[in-house]
Amino acid sequence: MTTSDLERRLTVLLGERADAAMEQTSTQTRLADLLVTRGRDTSQRRRRWVAGGLAVAAATAAVALWFSSGDEERAEPTPATVDSVQIATDFLEAVYSHDADLATSFLSPGVRITHARTVGTVTESEWVDELAWQEAIGATLVDHSCRAVEANEVTCTYSMHGLGSDQLNHRPYDDNTLDLTIRDGLVEAFQDEWRYMDNGFSAEMWEPFAAWIVREHPGDVRAMYTDEGQNLPRLDPTSVRRWEQRVAEWVGTRR
Structure with a gap:
């Protein structure tokens, strides 16, 4: 696979990750609204947003590392578990x-x-x-x-x-x-x-x-x-x- 092919695949995948992140942000917004009705305070909602954002960032970083390896047979990365x-x-x-x-x-x-x-x-x-x-x-x-x-x-x-x-x-x-x-x-x-x-x-x-x-x-x-x-x-x-x-x-x- 040529460098141009890798760049195109990375561009497509990162675009898909961006769409997924936007969808997740929308989901978190709806969840935050629900928590307001349940009386949960602002600091608790902020913790959830940070955790969700970290998970998206970790997944995106894993994708970049996967493509940089240049190994066509490598399986897709699993999400990070540290968070x-x-x-x-x-x-x-x-x-x-x-x-x-x-x-x-x-x-x-x-x-x-x-x-x-x-x-x-x-x-x-x-x-x-x-x-x-x-x-x-x-x-x-x-x-x-x-x-x-x-x-x-x-x-x-x-x-x-x-x-x-x-x-x-x-x-x-x-x-x-x-x-x-x-x-x-x-x-x-x-x-x-x-x-x-x-x-x-x-x-x-x-x-x-x-x-x-x-x-x-x-x-x-x-x-x-x-x-x-x-x-x-x-x-x-x-x-x-x-x-x-x-x-x-x-x-x-x-x-």
Whole structure:
């Protein structure tokens, strides 16, 4: 292939990329308008625009590098994943900051949320209620790292404290995972898994706390849990306040 042929192919492809960028900008404008109606602030919308712009720039740079190689057999480049890893990291940190507005600003409309080994798929509203419960039990992020798996897929591993485990001098509970699908700077789907059975959290924290509730506050079982087996918490505001109260009381008895 001659240099002129390469130049023509590069010109055509960059033109197509420019059209795609314009279309993406239009899409982001419509998305920003939607977020305004949902009460999201200007700074959150700006973060989405920057993420989208970086993704377009990275894709364009990848195309230029592909053509400059001069290898006709080379496959087309995949989109860069660095920005997706940063978005996943920022999202995980926002979740454990217990700031629902900030955390939801990362989510695409119609986001798919799954909790492995616990309650399955939940709505965004149910997930926001769970964030309030996590704050009530003192769930805090300790160590975490995220890495790209595929172009739009990122996985994070993290350790955490909960139910006052940090105040009781327990080690952080690790090997929890957050798997995300990220497109156009937004989280399209994610699956969060607390590995509580494997990392010792259930045996060392959840089960002793549940037994203490039965022994000291048996009337709270139905108020705080969805079932008599005490497997899942109730997430209504009254229950969340009770969780916060009882966790603080339980920690005080164990010091």
